[in-house]
Amino acid sequence: MKKTIILLTLVLVAQVGLGIALNMNRQQMAPFRPTALLLGFEPGVVDMITITGADKAGIRLVKKDGRWILPDYYQFPADQEAVSTLLDTLAGLKEGWPVATTRDAAVRFRVAKDDFERHIVLLHDNKPVADLYVGTSPGFRKVHVRVAGSNDILAVRFSAHDAGTGATDWLDRRFLAVDEKKIRKIVLPKFTLVRKDDSLVLTDLGSDETMKKEPVGSLVSRIAGLRIEAVLGNREKPDYRQDKPKLTITVELPDRKRVYTFSQPEKEDWYVLKTSDSDLYFKVAGWQLAPLLDARRELLVRKKEEPKKETAAGRPEAQSPGDPGRSTAGGGSKAGPEGTR
Template identity: 35%
Template structure:
């Protein structure tokens, strides 16, 4: 019996040794303390974030005095909340036990420099704060990962879906929206609204005519609430604005007049160009078409709506 136990223990030791040898990389087995931070950086120190996916698509977001931007996508504004959420999550991720350390294992788990699902680099003002690879997913919301300065392959709580490389996933979709408190005037075709202490007033009301507050509020809400879907290449869409199909002008509390013009190609969306930005945005058709349908008659109580007028901007 003792000989059998001794033989079994010897076999176990051989198996453990074999596993260690197979998983040893050039640096050997590395020390690792589970449940400690995977990365070591302060979220406030991050100045840029770069993500490259397995197909070679890369997104770069960079901090600017005006906020976060995508320098390689026409410097379009980025959702600061999205950047903050991801950076803070990465800073707080805990690491588990080492899964493997060999070069072959890195390729197998797709955390190799030449074979990965995602490669993430965080830069500070003058140095790299974090550089790591994300690979296969053993379970839901878990991935294998490896820091660029380490051979250790571990499992962390992260998903590749959180590492988007498409510009529209990072875009600040509220870039064209207006706070109601900042809007003091609105012109849409022959509709001219002005905000007073008593509320919105429609210019040119005749004696006895009364403004339809519900319709006015709906118009203002629609004009203020435009959400953009993507940033577009000026070379492909700027020509649409030689003959814009629709437009309106806003007057801001600070005295600025900001014009919103819309172009329409063969696609089922509109292209927005606001006069305060040198950018072109894709917007959904429905809110634009609802604005186009608004007429002065609808804003006056008791007026019979006889038809719709064109709200296309005047050509200069």
């Protein structure tokens, strides 16, 4: 009897212990839902983003008057689409299951407070709405992450490269782009194009010439869609050699005229650009300027083809037997009476 009581007691203790263990395990597992959002914020409320890299260097993006700018980079406009894509991507990250939860693992996966690949903080009115550490990559476009204040390390679909830490990763490279349909006139060193109906044509186009649509369209698109690589500053430097321009282009729009002055520093393959409507100096890649430097009038026009004369029957007029240059069956030519034997 005594043995039976002891045995039943042990069974009861085991059942209670198992119940407690299962309940604790369920409590630990409950928050980790594969479909739950990791950060839980609304992209529209974010008005500041800070991104810090492994070297502790980083950038700030601030929303001003509804537009994202780089406040520490000449107040320059940011690429609005790129910022929106980042926020939407972060907002859509799923929580998933943790791959580790210890402090040692945080260091190993590089999501620790002082050791990370990226530290991204999203703010509203200077208060964080999301705080994320980005670390090592377990596979293509996947990274380990940890939300600040949590020990859970997760693998999510993201890339540290999507959160660049340099201003040039975020600046609006199309800052100088214009709508080519609104261009009224383009003045280059060797020729001038003016708007005529829906096209830009040479001002000195001859009556026997016609424009080549493809090269003209390509030239206009290159000027209208010019992209910058970086902002060099707002002060001229002798190294820029703006006093010895390689190319000057004037573009007239309905509301303004812009003069582009391109120069090239010594031993560099890129160019410095200064426009008349900005106090900033820009860096432009050499490949963008090469076609503009090579632009020549003769590449944009062709001679009109003379229409063939037709007979009354509608056929091309045939050469008479006495016409100069008339070919014989043997491949020779007859030149009047002297060619007859």
